[in-house]
Amino acid sequence: MGAQFNSLTFTGTKEQIIVKWNNAVLEAGHNNGHGGYTGSIVEMGEGIDFRTHTIFDTINAAENYISENHSKWDGPIAVQFKTGKETEASKKKQNALFDKKVELSNKAEQILKLGYLNLKNGKSLTLSCKKCKSKLNKEYIRDHVCPLCNESLLSLTIHKRYDKVIEKFEAAKKECENYIPKVTDEQIVWLVGGWCSC
């Protein structure tokens, strides 16, 4: 026997949601019968399990939560989600944060490139690796790391500059990830549903 996911959206108080849901179950019973395996919301019946720990940002997130937390034959689970569109200002802000992150990432790359060019353009014909003590012919250096032990060959000054930019980059990345979009016309809606045996 399988299971089908069903859900309905409602607005109102919990008491109103209960009345609306029970009416929907009654109606589904008229239309589908009460066979026990109709795949309709009849199988969940009454007795909503209201869960208010989170107000989800989208209906998809709410659906995901219910589908992962509901078991067939249980009463329906109800969770809340927000409707509304992201404001233009919020979109702009998100884009700006993203651009900043990319800019810092490019800057870090450029510092490495510059460090590499400095190595190549220095006067001496060879470089010595601080870690493995190898003497390296610059002609054959293709990167800013030692080809033998992978240790960086860049100067301390370059490294300090690089680390500073990376620190800023990490902060920008975090800011991007943690940004909560602002939405307009916000309304809290209930999603009630779960798995129905069929």
Ligand SMILES: [Zn+2]
């Ligand atoms: Zn080395």
